[in-house]
Every structure is written in structure tokens, then in C-alpha cells.
Amino acid sequence: MNIAHKPFSLPALSVVESNDFTRAARILHTRAGILLGSHKRDMAERTLGLRAKKVNFATVREYLDLLEQSPHSPEWENFVNAFTINHTAFFREQHHFEILGDFVKTRTKPLSIWCAASSTGEEPYSIAITLQEYCPQPSYGVNIIATDIDTKAIERAKAGVYSMERVKPVPEEQLKKYFQRGVGERAGMVRVKQAVRDMVKFDVLNLLSPTWHSNEKFDAIFCRNTMIYFDKETQTRILERFAQVLKPGGLLFAGHSENFTYLTKAFRLQGQTVYVVSET
Ligand SMILES: C[S@@+](CC[C@H](N)C(=O)[O-])C[C@H]1O[C@@H](n2cnc3c(N)ncnc32)[C@H](O)[C@@H]1O
Numbered sequence: 001m002n003i004a005h006k007p008f009s010l011p012a013l014s015v016v017e018s019n020d021f022t023r024a025a026r027i028l029h030t031r032a033g034i035l036l037g038s039h040k041r042d043m044a045e046r047t048l049g050l051r052a053k054k055v056n057f058a059t060v061r062e063y064l065d066l067l068e069q070s071p072h073s074p075e076w077e078n079f080v081n082a083f084t085i086n087h088t089a090f091f092r093e094q095h096h097f098e099i100l101g102d103f104v105k106t107r108t109k110p111l112s113i114w115c116a117a118s119s120t121g122e123e124p125y126s127i128a129i130t131l132q133e134y135c136p137q138p139s140y141g142v143n144i145i146a147t148d149i150d151t152k153a154i155e156r157a158k159a160g161v162y163s164m165e166r167v168k169p170v171p172e173e174q175l176k177k178y179f180q181r182g183v184g185e186r187a188g189m190v191r192v193k194q195a196v197r198d199m200v201k202f203d204v205l206n207l208l209s210p211t212w213h214s215n216e217k218f219d220a221i222f223c224r225n226t227m228i229y230f231d232k233e234t235q236t237r238i239l240e241r242f243a244q245v246l247k248p249g250g251l252l253f254a255g256h257s258e259n260f261t262y263l264t265k266a267f268r269l270q271g272q273t274v275y276v277v278s279e280t
Contacts, residue, residue, distance in 0.1 A: 013049030020060040024048055027067055032080050032149055033208050033230040033238075047082045051075070077151050084150040085229070088119040090162075090169045091126045093224065095272055096253050100127065100220065101134035103251060107219050109141030114218045114245075116207060117226035118146035121157025121200075122166065125192050127222065128199040129170075129178050139195065145213065147205035158202050160192035207238055217247045224273075225255035236263045243267060246277040 021044055025036040036044060045060075052063035055075055066073055091097055104111055111131070115124040124146035132138045148154050161182070167175060167190055178196050182189035205212065207226075221242050227235045242252055243266035252267055252275040254260060260267060260275060267275035 012053060013046065014052035014057055014063065015059040016045045016049050017059065017061055020048060020064065021045055023064050024060075027064060028080070028083055029231075031076070031208070032083075032206060033234045034083060035229055035231060036083065044083070051078060051082060054078075081150050081152050084148075084153070086119045086150060086153050087225070088122045090122045090167060092123065092169075093256055093273075094169075096222075096224075096274065097126055097130045099251075099272065099274055100253070101130050103220065104131060104134055110143060111135070111141060112143045112145070112216060112218045114213075114216075114221045115144065115146040116205075116221055116223040116242075118148050118154075118157055118202070119150070120153045121146070121160060121192075121202075122162070123222060123224070124157070124200045124202075125160065125196060128196045129174055131199065132178065132196065133174075138199070142199060144200045145203065145216070146200050147203050149204065149206045151204050154202050154204050160197050161186070161189055162191075164188055164190065208234070212241070212245065216245065218245055218250060219247055220251040220253065221246060222253045224253055225258070227258050227260075228255065232263060235260065239264045240266050243277050248277070248279065250277045251275065252277070
């Protein structure tokens with residue numbers, strides 16, 4: 001077969017106009033807090049063109065009209081999911097898990113930890129494994145809540161299935177103890193064992209939402225590598241709400257490039273991007 005002249009075809013996109021990017025960036029920022037920099041323009045326009053086509057609009061303008069006019073449209077989920085960045089890893093910033101382990105030994109049960117942008121689950125399962133290792137009787141009086149705005153990421157997190165490549169940061173001994181190896185169709189994959197999965201309750205939650213968890217107070221909150229996508233005003237608002245839901249002496253774990261020292265007095269830097277809630 002002569003394939004030399006076979007036309008190269010891309011999936012057709014809906015029509016993108018010059019102001020669609022700015023409008024979409026504003027809509028995304030209002031809904032999810034995420035800032036879409038102009039360096040992402042090409043990627044964003046392509047994504048918008050594909051989404052608009054998928055829901056049968058000839059133009060991205062009509063697609064954005066739908067989002068603006070229908071705050072409860074199911075398409076919101078796809079729109080936000082398309083612009084989240086889910087990069088994560090097991091035991092990312094390893095020192096935080098050592099600090100967490102030592103910290104939980106000083107606290108009294110019941111222990112509650114909130115992983116506030118848990119992506120595909122590697123971070124909350126690293127928390128659960130740490131508690132298994134450091135807490136006496138970890139199946140009792142330990143509550144881990146893991147949330148994210150991205151519905152697809154939460155689905156993957158709940159399944160707890162990962163490639164061998166993804167679990168490389170997990171020490172061999174813990175890999176044997178807390179993961180089961182896939183067989184047959186799942187060869188080359190591992191699944192977090194039921195006992196560890198049972199420790200984590202996953203839910204979809206937008207950090208910008210006016211209500212979070214009902215009256216729940218936490219010993220520690222992990223919100224790492226997420227605030228960098230928000231503007232300073234949004235970061236400050238969220239930090240002050242985090243302070244209100246932490247128990248006295250509670251810790252906030254931030255990402256390696258996040259510095260909240262100048263944003264609010266609600267937290268004091270303890271070191272290594274770990275903050276302790278200020279006494280009121
Ligand atoms: C780069 S990942 C960080 C994952 C993990 N915390 C870590 O450090 O490995 C950022 C996560 O923040 C989530 N996110 C972005 N905006 C959010 C919002 N408004 N509310 C909740 N989660 C959000 C994204 O869906 C994404 O999964």
C-alpha cells in the first residue's frame with residue numbers, strides 16, 4: 001500500500017476566535033482559582049476547540065457561553081479537568097513524611113489529616129502508609145480525607161492502581177507490605193492494599209467552594225504544589241480558612257516552592273515548608 005500521499009488528518013476543532021483564550025482564562029480563574037498563563041495559549045485553544053467540538057458547538061464562543069450561562073452544566077467538570085495539572089508522586093518531598101510521622105506520635109487520637117489537593121492518590125496513600133508505620137493501631141482513630149477538584153483524578157485515586165514506574169519511590173519493604181502485584185491483565189501494575197485504601201476517604205472538592213467539611217477539625221493539612229496556580233489573594237483566603245479548620249498546634253504542609261510567610265499571620269513557618277497554625 002502506498003501511504004506516501006495519505007492525507008494527515010487532525011481531529012477537526014470548533015472555531016477558535018482571538019478573545020476566547022482570555023475569556024476562558026477568566027472563567028477558569030473564577031471557578032477554580034487556577035491562573036492560565038499566556039504561554040499556555042496554544043494548548044488551551046486546542047483543548048477548547050476539542051471540548052467545544054465534543055459537545056457539538058461550531059464555535060468556542062458558544063461553548064464558553066454555555067459555561068457562563070449554566071453554572072450547573074455537566075460540561076463544567078470536563079472544562080476544569082482539562083486544565084488541572086496533576087503532577088504528583090509517592091513520597092514526594094520525603095522529609096515531610098518523616099516530619100508527619102514524628103508529629104503524629106505527639107498527638108492524641110482521634111487523628112484527622114486532610115490532603116486538600118490529592119490528585120491521583122499518591123500523596124494521601126503516602127500519608128496513610130506513614131501513619132501505618134508510625135501510629136500504634138493505625139486502623140483505629142485515624143481519619144484521612146483526600147480531596148481534589150478534578151473528578152477524573154479522584155476516580156483514579158480511589159482505584160489505587162499504579163504502574164511499577166509510579167511506585168519506584170516506595171521503599172522495597174513498604175512496597176511488599178502495602179501493595180499487591182497485579183497478575184494476568186494487570187501484570188506490571190500494583191494496587192494499594194485494601195487496609196491502606198480503607199484509611200482514606202476520597203471526595204471531589206473545590207478549595208474555592210464556600211463550604212468545606214462540616215465542623216471537621218484537622219491535626220494536619222497537606223496542600224502542596226497547588227497554591228502556586230492561584231493568585232496571592234486566593235492563597236491568602238484559603239490559608240485563613242485552613243487556619244480555622246486546624247486543631248491547636250496543627251500543621252500545614254506546603255510545596256517546596258510555596259512561601260506563605262508574607263501572606264498571613266495565621267501561620268508561622270516551622271521549617272522545610274511546614275507551617276504551624278498561630279495560636280489565637
Ligand atoms: C500539581 S498537583 C499536586 C498534587 C499533590 N498535592 C502533590 O504535591 O504531589 C495540583 C492539584 O491541585 C488540584 N487543584 C487545582 N485547583 C484546585 C481547586 N480549586 N480545588 C481543589 N483542587 C485543585 C488539581 O486538580 C491537581 O490535582
